[in-house]
Amino acid sequence: MFALPEDFLQFMRDVYGTEAANAWFQRLPSFLEECEERWQLKLLPPFENLSFHYVAPAVRADGTPVILKTCEFSDEFAHGLAALRLFNGRGIARLLESDEEQKVMVLERLQPGTMLASLVPEQDEQATSILAGVMRQLWRPAPTEHTFPTVEQLGQGLTQLRARYAGGYGPFPPRLVDEAMDLFVTLSASAPQTMLLHGDLQHHNILRSGDAWLAIDPKGVVGDPGYEVGASFYNPMPRILEVPNLEQMLARRVAQLSEELGMERARIRGWGLAQCVLNAWWCVVVNDRLSMNPPRGILRCAEILSRLKV
Structure with a gap:
């Protein structure tokens, strides 16, 4: 997959510990490949200014631009996901796909x-x-x-x-x-x-x-x-x-x-x-x-x- 921004690597190690963060980084490429296959996505390089989540632009099979967001450490994922479902695209980017257990979601990409x-x-x-x-x-x-x-x-x-x-x-x-x-x-x-x-x-x-x-x-x-x-x-x-x-x-x-x-x-x-x-x-x-x-x-x-x- 794509190289992760160095600042993101260090940030996650500082926050969650070097051993846990490195283990997640090792699992991440295969997990992202699974997401690509599951939702028919073509992932692009991740954004540079990452903090608590891996976030990357992607393109669906029909050409629709989307965003993939994931982090297995997130203790806010379930709440954010539930909020997105309740807001239902009114005043906010739409939720397109999600897996609460795997802590990953696919979202509408706002352009520009x-x-x-x-x-x-x-x-x-x-x-x-x-x-x-x-x-x-x-x-x-x-x-x-x-x-x-x-x-x-x-x-x-x-x-x-x-x-x-x-x-x-x-x-x-x-x-x-x-x-x-x-x-x-x-x-x-x-x-x-x-x-x-x-x-x-x-x-x-x-x-x-x-x-x-x-x-x-x-x-x-x-x-x-x-x-x-x-x-x-x-x-x-x-x-x-x-x-x-x-x-x-x-x-x-x-x-x-x-x-x-x-x-x-x-x-x-x-x-x-x-x-x-x-x-x-x-x-x-x-x-x-x-x-x-x-x-x-x-x-x-x-x-x-x-x-x-x-």
């Missing part, structure tokens, strides 16, 4: 596939409006019975932060952590409705498809729809950190999302701050080398939102 991140910062107002529009298309009432993680459960990750640092905060600003923990509780408790959300809807996960913009890579999360706006306040990373008037940009995003989604500004600001802190902590969890140096750029966005008057 331009990332929404390409509009920032020059066309940030337009990009924010596109984000809001995709949110409105995606959201739907949560199933009565489900196994999706809830927003409240995700917020409990910040209690793990305190435990990690023996009840302290380590390199994290105490005021921001305390405020984020409080926001997860109060905003979840006051949620006007409980919805099925994408869970990571930001500028790198929305692509152009013809004249439309559609989401990719849902995590599948259930809770307050306001939670969905949070990831947009520290993205697109790292480009957002180069904006000279970042405070002004984030304030405008709060106001614009409030108007377009019909949510209170305080709720949007709060979810932005809470998710900035949580994401910075997740970076530490994923990569222990960051344990004494959490992503300062994301925390900078949290600090701006903390000071923002709404």
Whole structure:
């Protein structure tokens, strides 16, 4: 098969351990050949910017361009797959084939596939409006019975932060952590409705498809729809950190999302701050080398939102 990007090889070894990652890399070529035969695909070289999954473009026997995505380590695969089935192509790339046990799926390939991140910062107002529009298309009432993680459960990750640092905060600003923990509780408790959300809807996960913009890579999360706006306040990373008037940009995003989604500004600001802190902590969890140096750029966005008057 095709050579894997060196950065991807090292990333998987760092996250899952050298022995486990290398064993998967050895099994991967034969597995991909099985997928090609099973679904009548011609696989092309994988994308360069891979992280937790092997993702490659492919062509079906009838010439339809598609995407194949797989990783046997993924603990989010089942939730993402279930979300794709429920979203059913509305506001998101369509699921075409899947095998939950083997953790592999074939998806509609969005073309030209331009990332929404390409509009920032020059066309940030337009990009924010596109984000809001995709949110409105995606959201739907949560199933009565489900196994999706809830927003409240995700917020409990910040209690793990305190435990990690023996009840302290380590390199994290105490005021921001305390405020984020409080926001997860109060905003979840006051949620006007409980919805099925994408869970990571930001500028790198929305692509152009013809004249439309559609989401990719849902995590599948259930809770307050306001939670969905949070990831947009520290993205697109790292480009957002180069904006000279970042405070002004984030304030405008709060106001614009409030108007377009019909949510209170305080709720949007709060979810932005809470998710900035949580994401910075997740970076530490994923990569222990960051344990004494959490992503300062994301925390900078949290600090701006903390000071923002709404």
